[in-house]
Amino acid sequence: MKQQQFTIESNAAIAHQVYELRLSGDAGALATPGQFVNVQVGNAYLRRPLSVAKWDDRGMTLIYKVVGSGTDWLAQQPTGARLDILTGLGTGFDLKKARKHPLLVGGGVGLPPLYQLGIELIKMGCQPRLIMGFASERDVFYQKEFEQLMPVTLMTQDGSAGGKGLVTDASLQAQDSFLYACGPIPMLKALHALPLDGQFSLEERMGCGFGACMGCTIQTAKGPRRVCHEGPVFSKEDLLW
Amino acid sequence: MVNMKVNLLGISLDNPVLGASGCFGFGEEMAALYDLNLLGSFSFKGTTLHPRLGNPLPRIAETPSGMLNAIGLQNPGVHEVIATELPKMKGYFHKPVMANVSGFSVEEYVAVCSLLDQQDQVGWLEVNISCPNVKEGGMSFGTSPELAARVTRAVKAVCKKPIIIKLSPNVTDSALIARACEDEGADGFSLINTYVGMRIDLKTRRPVLANRTGGLSGPAVFPLALHLVRQVYKAVKVPIVGMGGIASAQDVLEMMLAGATAVQVGAASLVNPYACRDIIRDLPLVMEEYGITNISDIIGGMKD
Numbered sequence: 163m164k165q166q167q168f169t170i171e172s173n174a175a176i177a178h179q180v181y182e183l184r185l186s187g188d189a190g191a192l193a194t195p196g197q198f199v200n201v202q203v204g205n206a207y208l209r210r211p212l213s214v215a216k217w218d219d220r221g222m223t224l225i226y227k228v229v230g231s232g233t234d235w236l237a238q239q240p241t242g243a244r245l246d247i248l249t250g251l252g253t254g255f256d257l258k259k260a261r262k263h264p265l266l267v268g269g270g271v272g273l274p275p276l277y278q279l280g281i282e283l284i285k286m287g288c289q290p291r292l293i294m295g296f297a298s299e300r301d302v303f304y305q306k307e308f309e310q311l312m313p314v315t316l317m318t319q320d321g322s323a324g325g326k327g328l329v330t331d332a333s334l335q336a337q338d339s340f341l342y343a344c345g346p347i348p349m350l351k352a353l354h355a356l357p358l359d360g361q362f363s364l365e366e367r368m369g370c371g372f373g374a375c376m377g378c379t380i381q382t383a384k385g386p387r388r389v390c391h392e393g394p395v396f397s398k399e400d401l402l403w
Numbered sequence: 404m405v406n407m408k409v410n411l412l413g414i415s416l417d418n419p420v421l422g423a424s425g426c427f428g429f430g431e432e433m434a435a436l437y438d439l440n441l442l443g444s445f446s447f448k449g450t451t452l453h454p455r456l457g458n459p460l461p462r463i464a465e466t467p468s469g470m471l472n473a474i475g476l477q478n479p480g481v482h483e484v485i486a487t488e489l490p491k492m493k494g495y496f497h498k499p500v501m502a503n504v505s506g507f508s509v510e511e512y513v514a515v516c517s518l519l520d521q522q523d524q525v526g527w528l529e530v531n532i533s534c535p536n537v538k539e540g541g542m543s544f545g546t547s548p549e550l551a552a553r554v555t556r557a558v559k560a561v562c563k564k565p566i567i568i569k570l571s572p573n574v575t576d577s578a579l580i581a582r583a584c585e586d587e588g589a590d591g592f593s594l595i596n597t598y599v600g601m602r603i604d605l606k607t608r609r610p611v612l613a614n615r616t617g618g619l620s621g622p623a624v625f626p627l628a629l630h631l632v633r634q635v636y637k638a639v640k641v642p643i644v645g646m647g648g649i650a651s652a653q654d655v656l657e658m659m660l661a662g663a664t665a666v667q668v669g670a671a672s673l674v675n676p677y678a679c680r681d682i683i684r685d686l687p688l689v690m691e692e693y694g695i696t697n698i699s700d701i702i703g704g705m706k707d
Contacts, residue, residue: 163436165677202674207621208465209674248676367461369472370673373432375425376448376477377463379456386456386477391432 163250163372164191168221170243173236177296177303179228180271181237186221189214191250194257195279196344196363196395199224200371202246204235209248211371211390213344215274215304216281222249225274225303251371252394255279255361257286261339265360266292266312267329267353269345273304275363279342280311291315291338295329295349298322334358341398354403363395405690406697407683409443411665412565412590412642414499414526416443419698420655420683423646423669424449424503424529424569425474429488433672434495437680443665445679446501446593447488449531450519452511454480458536459613464602469621469648470670471600473536473614476505481515489524499526503569505534506544509557520562528564529644530554533571533596535618545571545596548583555587565590567644570635572624573599577631578638585639592635593644593667595628620670622648629661636662636703650678652685659698660705 168187176182192199192214199222200209210232215223228237239245254275260283266276273294283290291313296302299322308314315332316324325332329345330352341360343353350362366389369377373391380389382400387393407418422433422445429447430439439445457477464471479488492500502519506512512530519525532545532554544550551568558566568584570577572595581592597618602611610616628647636643645663649655650671658666671678686698695701 163676165675206465207467207469207670207674208463367463369463369470370426370676372676374428374676375463375472375673376428376457376474377472378460379462379477380460381456 163248164188165246165248166191168245168247170239170241170245171221172241173239176225178300180301180303181226181228182215183224183226183236184221185224185245189217189222189249192217192222193250194254195282196254196275197250197252198394200248200251201236203232206232206235208369209371210236211251211368213271213274215277217278225271227271248371252390253392255342255363255395256397257282259340259359259361260286260288260290262288263337263339264288264290265334265338265341265358266290267295267341267343267345268292269295269329269349270297270301272345272363272365275344276342277304277307280308284311293317293329293332295345296323328352330356351403354398354401360398361395362398362401364389364393405687405695407686407690409664409699409702411644412527412567416665418443418683418686419659419665420679420686421445421501421644421665421667422672422679423667424501424531426669426672429484430492430496433676436676439496440498441683442679444498444501444526446503446529446667448478449476449503449505449534450478450481450484450515451476451505451507452481452514454478454483461611461613462617464611464617466600466602466619466621466623469619469623471602471612471617471619472597473612473617475536475614476534481518485518485522489522492524500524501527501529501567503529503531505531507537509554512554513557513561516558517561520564525564527567528558528562529567529569529593530558531569531596533569535571535573535597535599535616536614542571542573545580546574548580551580552583552587555584555589559588567591567593569596570594571596572627572631578634581635581639585641589641591642591644592639593646594635595624595631595647598624598627620648622650624648625654629657632658632663633661633705652682652689655682655686656689656693656695656701659701660703662703664702
């Protein structure tokens with residue numbers, strides 16, 4: 163974990179209430195896809211945990227949804243504004259488990275961490291594919307970006323884009339070797355029931371985001387674990403679903 | 404050159420700033436960020452006899468200038484603390500640590516205190532009779548002068564180390580409870596624990612916290628804490644560890660003027676993990692600004 167100042171390069175809506183925030187600064191504390199950052203927003207007391215879509219030597223890209231006054235403040239920040247961010251938080255995905263044909267499944271704003279994950283998996287010689295799910299067409303983002311990396315199956319609940327239904331309505335393929343999933347809890351639970359080993363990235367209300375306050379602890383097969391510290395990524399066998 | 408040293412119940416502190424229990428874990432996460440030995444000390448996570456998972460989620464809700472928490476005393480239990488956490492702590496913290504103890508019965512307080520009293524690393528026992536987030540025990544001991552006195556008497560009988568009773572602000576008269584504990588030999592007091600509060604989710608019309616209520620901390624409670632520290636300071640002769648919303652070196656000086664010998668910094672560390680380090684860095688400059696040479700000179704020095 164590091165506390166760093168970042169400068170906003172761009173901060174633009176890419177779907178309904180969803181923003182892509184490009185930041186320049188030192189993202190070196192991020193080591194594995196699935197780790198997150200905690201951003202100080204306006205007058206809010208607590209920071210906002212946000213997921214990271216990608217990072218490189220120059221900075222990082224966050225994707226967030228406006229859900230309250232804190233993220234609303236963030237959406238109004240102009241290019242050039244500075245943000246105080248705790249970066250490199252949590253434990254990300256274990257890439258060694260991927261094997262040849264990992265299946266990535268993301269729902270809504272659960273998608274961003276799967277982008278950097280895809281980049282890293284391809285670097286390792288894997289051939290990942292993605293199922294992305296949204297409520298409706300207006301919520302869809304990063305379809306093209308993902309399609310440049312891997313085969314993509316798009317699902318929307320109302321059928322306004324891609325296939326109609328939930329991500330679990332898109333069928334598994336025989337070659338799928340390992341599941342990496344991030345999204346709402348009901349989606350993750352449904353995926354957890356599939357006959358495919360995998361890892362799941364959880365989202366919880368957090369206090370500190372770095373393991374000090376015990377505000378986000380869940381019970382796992384290995385005992386109590388903090389979503390912000392030992393997580394947010396948990397292995398299938400550790401989740402008591 | 405200013406002098407930040409204070410003496411807390413026979414132990415000299417390099418400065419009066421301690422990390423507060425519940426916001427510092429057992430120090431390991433913070434120690435990854437900076438050298439904890441620059442602290443006066445810290446109070447580790449409230450420890451009970453048996454391991455506790457704590458309350459269901461959500462356990463955290465935001466408030467104006469603060470936060471509610473309803474962790475519910477999640478901890479690995481005193482045996483695991485002694486077997487694992489304290490030996491690990493030796494690797495990153497070389498000063499006496501404050502052991503925060505919670506319980507659900509007088510017997511539990513006695514059992515946990517007597518075990519931690521025997522640990523060389525422990526400098527003081529901070530007996531938490533004020534946790535607002537557990538059903539039985541916890542705060543109920545801290546809201547009755549008789550029960551608070553009973554816990555104090557029982558732990559004093561089995562411990563050699565100084566006993567600091569952590570007081571609840573959720574009472575009509577903190578001074579009354581403090582005096583009842585002082586009569587039974589309490590060596591000091593720490594206050595405040597959190598104020599009971601609540602938030603409601605407008606969409607679901609349910610409380611945001613799964614526990615319904617939680618404890619309010621952060622700058623929102625600082626003036627309330629200051630007031631209670633002053634009241635207790637005037638009512639007892641033993642030293643006080645002041646806490647509640649401290650976020651700056653100036654806050655530390657205010658709290659000491661109100662009557663605190665040392666202070667704990669809690670919620671501020673959750674927003675800025677370097678909060679204690681920054682406060683200790685700023686303290687000499689702010690002391691000079693206000694013409695303070697020895698910080699211990701100002702304890703209780705507010706002009707009434």
